[in-house]
Amino acid sequence: MISFFFSTPIVILLLGLYFIRKAYKPPKELEPIPTVPIFKFARTVLFNEGQHEIQRVISDSDPEKIGLVKIFLFSGWTVLITNIEHAKIFFAENDDVLIKGQVPDDHPIRKFFGRGISFANGEDRIRQRKMAIPAFNRSLNPEMIGESTNELITLLNKWNDIPLDIFTIMKRITVQTLGKLAFSYDMKALDSLEEEPYFMKTYEKITELIQNPLYMILSFTYKLPLKANLELSQLIEGFDQLIYKVIEQRKLDLAKEKKSEEHTDLLANMLENLGNGYTMKDLRDELTAIFSAGHNTTAFALSAVFYNLAKHPEIQKKAREEAIQVLGDSSKIPTSENIKDLKYIKAIIKESLRLYPAVAMLPFRKVLKPLRFNQDIVIPKGTNLSLNIWQVHKNSNFWSDEFVPERFINQDDRENWIPFSSGHRNCIGQNFSIMEQIVITAMMLLNFEVLLPPESQNFDKMPLKSSFYTLYPKDLKIVFSELKKIVEV
Numbered sequence: 479m480i481s482f483f484f485s486t487p488i489v490i491l492l493l494g495l496y497f498i499r500k501a502y503k504p505p506k507e508l509e510p511i512p513t514v515p516i517f518k519f520a521r522t523v524l525f526n527e528g529q530h531e532i533q534r535v536i537s538d539s540d541p542e543k544i545g546l547v548k549i550f551l552f553s554g555w556t557v558l559i560t561n562i563e564h565a566k567i568f569f570a571e572n573d574d575v576l577i578k579g580q581v582p583d584d585h586p587i588r589k590f591f592g593r594g595i596s597f598a599n600g601e602d603r604i605r606q607r608k609m610a611i612p613a614f615n616r617s618l619n620p621e622m623i624g625e626s627t628n629e630l631i632t633l634l635n636k637w638n639d640i641p642l643d644i645f646t647i648m649k650r651i652t653v654q655t656l657g658k659l660a661f662s663y664d665m666k667a668l669d670s671l672e673e674e675p676y677f678m679k680t681y682e683k684i685t686e687l688i689q690n691p692l693y694m695i696l697s698f699t700y701k702l703p704l705k706a707n708l709e710l711s712q713l714i715e716g717f718d719q720l721i722y723k724v725i726e727q728r729k730l731d732l733a734k735e736k737k738s739e740e741h742t743d744l745l746a747n748m749l750e751n752l753g754n755g756y757t758m759k760d761l762r763d764e765l766t767a768i769f770s771a772g773h774n775t776t777a778f779a780l781s782a783v784f785y786n787l788a789k790h791p792e793i794q795k796k797a798r799e800e801a802i803q804v805l806g807d808s809s810k811i812p813t814s815e816n817i818k819d820l821k822y823i824k825a826i827i828k829e830s831l832r833l834y835p836a837v838a839m840l841p842f843r844k845v846l847k848p849l850r851f852n853q854d855i856v857i858p859k860g861t862n863l864s865l866n867i868w869q870v871h872k873n874s875n876f877w878s879d880e881f882v883p884e885r886f887i888n889q890d891d892r893e894n895w896i897p898f899s900s901g902h903r904n905c906i907g908q909n910f911s912i913m914e915q916i917v918i919t920a921m922m923l924l925n926f927e928v929l930l931p932p933e934s935q936n937f938d939k940m941p942l943k944s945s946f947y948t949l950y951p952k953d954l955k956i957v958f959s960e961l962k963k964i965v966e967v
């Protein structure tokens with residue numbers, strides 16, 4: 479009897495019925511908000527139909543364009559904000575009203591990310607931002623990005639005219655850059671395309687296991703002695719050992735070196751804060767958070783830039799002309815002054831982030847106090863709330879659907895352009911990411927023509943996976959064709 483009752487199909491059926499019942503009974507305060515059909519939504523995710531389809535289902539759910547939709551996810555009812563007016567209300571609230579990252583201490587997400595900025599709240603987070611932002615700003619260094627880009631150019635010369643997975647390539651340059659910026663450490667990400675460095679391999683495997691759908695659906699399973707859980711614990715231990723080794727090495731190097739202005743890496747700056755309650759574990763968490771937030775996002779953004787350049791040869795030509803005019807030489811690393819003059823390339827990067835915001839939806843906040851959006855709509859305590867940046871960037875009242883970098887030339891600051899979020903929890907790496915993208919794009923344009931392979935199926939739109947928060951390209955191949963002779967003529 480007991481074995482019958484607990485047999486898997488019955489448990490699945492009961493769980494299914496429970497969730498279906500809950501799915502169609504939202505709290506009454508949420509009734510005025512249109513609902514995303516759960517089965518249509520689940521299909522796009524389960525059948526990997528891609529981000530374009532996920533977002534189409536979301537926007538079709540709100541035909542009257544009220545700018546809010548609700549969806550039942552396994553963690554409960556979730557409201558997604560889809561217009562800028564409601565986004566402003568979201569940005570204005572602090573951690574007393576909207577709290578982020580509520581996961582138990584023994585959960586793999588907490589074990590890996592610890593209490594770094596991205597998951598912290600309240601006073602703790604404010605203190606961390608006060609410490610990280612100046613340290614981060616002191617580390618900004620176009621020269622160092624340029625050196626990594628030259629390594630990338632040397633590597634790509636060996637893969638001339640061969641279709642390459644663009645996201646893999648861009649992850650390598652962003653990991654290499656961040657390694658130098660954050661740790662003064664050579665991640666060896668650009669030595670060869672055949673070998674994947676240990677640091678990257680471990681990080682990728684950890685993030686893949688952490689996103690295990692089982693943790694979302696049956697959240698207690700992370701506690702079970704499953705093979706995947708044990709593997710995850712071991713990988714996190716390995717990652718920690720490496721990160722502590724890098725910290726110790728940097729401490730030793732700094733003790734040997736004379737104190738000088740050259741110690742501009744983030745780790746050197748943050749090591750100055752050790753003591754007074756700021757521990758090695760805090761430092762480890764901070765570096766992990768920054769490493770995590772900083773490389774895949776920019777790698778995706780750059781993938782989108784090169785995709786858009788390949789798709790629009792006339793825009794690529796204009797961008798290259800600007801790079802030649804400002805930098806001239808194909809081996810020149812842009813200075814901070816040059817970066818200001820690369821206006822068209824910056825506009826391309828901004829327009830690309832509009833069409834393909836690397837963080838399409840913000841990680842959920844839990845609503846701690848009722849939050850009013852208008853006369854009719856108050857989001858009750860306990861609801862999950864997220865901002866859908868993709869939808870804000872596609873609002874036809876403000877934007878046309880085409881790729882038009884020129885719109886950012888004369889109007890650089892547009893309040894409804896929010897790829898880095900806004901308010902007190904905005905991205906601390908925004909300036910760094912834009913600078914990094916400008917340097918890499920300009921230097922690459924002086925060396926390569928960027929093309930989609932002729933047989934590519936992706937001339938229409940960028941292929942994207944069915945991910946939830948962050949965008950990932952789906953098997954997107956780009957060709958880099960050496961350009962030296964053309965530039966020198």
Ligand code: HEM
Nearest residue numbers: 596771772775776779836837897898899903905906907911
């Ligand atoms: C195109 C590149 C990037 C995009 C689109 C992006 C986007 C974002 C967004 C939307 C948030 C808000 C997340 C939230 O509210 O939950 C955020 C936060 C953050 N970003 Fe970025 N980011 C990028 C690059 C970077 C880089 C290069 C770094 C550092 C090296 C970085 C570090 C952070 C950190 C530490 C936070 C957490 C801030 C906090 O919660 O107070 N990001 N980013």
